[in-house]
Each structure stands twice: as C-alpha cells, then as structure tokens.
Amino acid sequence: MAVAVKTQNLPLIKKIRNIPKEEYYVPGHRTCAGCGPALQYKLVAKAAGPNTIFLGPTGCMYVANASYLCTPYAVPWMHTQITNAGAVASGVEAAYQVLIRKGKWEGELPNVIVMAGDGGSVDIGLQAMSGMMYRGHDALFICYDNEAYANTGIQTSPTTPYGANTTFTPPGPAIPEGKKLFPKDPPQLVIGGHPAVKYVATASVAYPVDLMNKVRKALNVQGPTFLHIHCPCPKGWKFEESKTVEIAKLAIQTGMWILYEWENGEYKYQHKPKEYKPVREYMKLQGRFAHLQEAHIAKMQAFVDAKLKAPGIPVEIPVPPPRAQA
Ligand SMILES: Cc1ncc(C[n+]2csc(CCOP(=O)(O)OP(=O)(O)O)c2C)c(N)n1
Numbered sequence: 001m002a003v004a005v006k007t008q009n010l011p012l013i014k015k016i017r018n019i020p021k022e023e024y025y026v027p028g029h030r031t032c033a034g035c036g037p038a039l040q041y042k043l044v045a046k047a048a049g050p051n052t053i054f055l056g057p058t059g060c061m062y063v064a065n066a067s068y069l070c071t072p073y074a075v076p077w078m079h080t081q082i083t084n085a086g087a088v089a090s091g092v093e094a095a096y097q098v099l100i101r102k103g104k105w106e107g108e109l110p111n112v113i114v115m116a117g118d119g120g121s122v123d124i125g126l127q128a129m130s131g132m133m134y135r136g137h138d139a140l141f142i143c144y145d146n147e148a149y150a151n152t153g154i155q156t157s158p159t160t161p162y163g164a165n166t167t168f169t170p171p172g173p174a175i176p177e178g179k180k181l182f183p184k185d186p187p188q189l190v191i192g193g194h195p196a197v198k199y200v201a202t203a204s205v206a207y208p209v210d211l212m213n214k215v216r217k218a219l220n221v222q223g224p225t226f227l228h229i230h231c232p233c234p235k236g237w238k239f240e241e242s243k244t245v246e247i248a249k250l251a252i253q254t255g256m257w258i259l260y261e262w263e264n265g266e267y268k269y270q271h272k273p274k275e276y277k278p279v280r281e282y283m284k285l286q287g288r289f290a291h292l293q294e295a296h297i298a299k300m301q302a303f304v305d306a307k308l309k310a311p312g313i314p315v316e317i318p319v320p321p322p323r324a325q326a
C-alpha cells in the first residue's frame, strides 16, 4: 500500500530572539570577508533546519565554500553543474517521493533547496530551473544574487545593474557607462511562465527575520517555490567589507531593491520606506559605479522611479536598438 507523503510545517519566527541557535552553515569556509551570499546561506540553513538537502551549482557558494574536501554544510549537500541544479533537485525530490510511497523512508519529505547564483539560476541554469518549476517538483529554488558571475572574476550577468563596471563591461571611450543593458527580472520570469509555482518572494540580508520567514513559508508550500535574495559582494561591487548590511539596507531605502511576496497572485510588500532616498546614495559607496556621469545616474534614477510606480510588476525598461542600427 502506498504511504502518504508527510511534509514539514515550519513555524514562522516572530522576533530575533526566537531565531534557532543551531547552525547548519558553519565557519571554516573561504569566502571573502563581508560576503553577502555567505551570510544569506547561514540564514537560509538556520531557517530550513536539519531535515534539508542543499544542491549547490558551481559558483562562489560552491567553490569558495567547498575546498580540499572540507565543506561548511552541516546538512547533506551535493554539487551540481552550473547548468543543471533544477534537474538534480527534481531527481532528488522525485526519489524521496518514491521512497516514502514505498515505505522505505519513514521521515518527512526533506527540504530540497537549490542554492544558485544569478548565473546558475536565471542565465546558464535557466532551462533546468524552469523545468523543475514546470513539472511541479516540491523544491525551493533560491537565486542568491550578487549581480555578477563572481567566482570567475566578476563578469557581467543578466542581473548586473545598468552602469556597473565588470570585467566584461569595462567603461571606456566607446561605452562610458560600462554596462549598457538593464537587468532581467528573475521573480517575474518565474511568476509569468510557471503556473505550478504558488509562492515567490524577494529578500535581503539586511532583514534576516523577514528572509528566514520567507524561506519557511516557501518550504511549507507544497510544490515549487522561488526566492530572489539580494546579496552584496564586497569584492565585485568594490566596497569596504564592513558595509555589506549597510549597502543592502540602502538598496531598499533607494528603491534599487524591493521586498515583496507573491502568493497565489497576490502581492504583499515589506519594509517599504515612506520616502525613497536618491539612488546616488546607494551607488556612491560602490566602486563599480565610480566612473558614472550625471546623465547615467539620472538614467538609473528614471528606471527606479518607473519600477516604484508598480513595485514587483514589470515596467517598460530602456533597451538598446537592434544591433544592426546600433
Ligand atoms: C557550463 C559552465 N560554464 C562556465 C563555467 C565557469 N563558471 C564557474 S563558476 C561561474 C560563475 C557563476 O556565477 P553565479 O552563478 O552568479 O555564482 P557566483 O559565482 O556569482 O556566486 C562560472 C561562469 C562552468 N563551471 N560551467
């Protein structure tokens, strides 16, 4: 007889003092001082707890964490190719469903969590992520967004902001602003194309309780879920490593990052400032924007102003003309 699949119900955290003390992402890794992705990993692992399996596609959160046969993961973790984390997560989840149904695994279905960079989720890893969501696997896909292909030397990715200086978008006489394109919108990609997904949220390392509760809500939902987590990267964004949380907060205070949840078609916003600061306040602390001229900053401000009219909902963004006419 088939056995019903038991799923977890993780309680929401009301106050900082209720955050579990146990760590499942422990010290001893080799990420840079002030690494935003490492901070979010610690928070996600705490929120998810011991009954968790992480899938880690290639990127800083694999390479800088797992070196010389040592890892900081105190729960099962598996490396995947940068291209296929969604496919591996699908296989892990499907295997547990079968084991439980056949009575060969007596516990609850583990939390299956993909911890992918922006490259491993909405660029090189997009097809596998989309497949996992399309087929409706019970897994959480996290895009920890440091807005670059950081591990291979800070190359531009589809979430790198307009105007950023990366190793593939160096500013120069021909293109003074560095990156010309505006970023992709990962949550909207997921919401727009995947009817099986019922919960999507954005989060930030600046608001740990909000982040952890979004992890728990996503894990409590049966089916595929998606979190987009803003993670400042001192090396790639060129800022002092003690300012990671300050920069993350400024992103929200200037409208460069919007915190929201999308649940069954409804939007809810969190930590929305009463008044937004100019984007310049956020940009001036980061060396990746140091070359920008007034006109470029004004273009960024106009983009953010348009986004804030309908936060979380796609807006028309400036796109370059077809290449032949450029
Ligand atoms: C198919 C493939 N292409 C390129 C690479 C090289 N590569 C390894 S890590 C990486 C950067 C990944 O960027 P992201 O997913 O954003 O994670 P981050 O390093 O920023 O944490 C790249 C391009 C690879 N491993 N596999």
Ligand code: SF4
Pocket (backbone or CB within 6 Å): 030, 031, 032, 033, 034, 035, 036, 037, 038, 060, 064, 146, 150, 151, 232, 233, 234, 235, 236
């Ligand atoms: S390059 Fe950025 S993301 Fe990678 S370990 Fe350093 S701070 Fe973290």
Ligand SMILES: [Mg+2]
Pocket (backbone or CB within 6 Å): 117, 118, 119, 144, 145, 146, 147, 148, 149, 150, 157
């Ligand atoms: Mg990245």
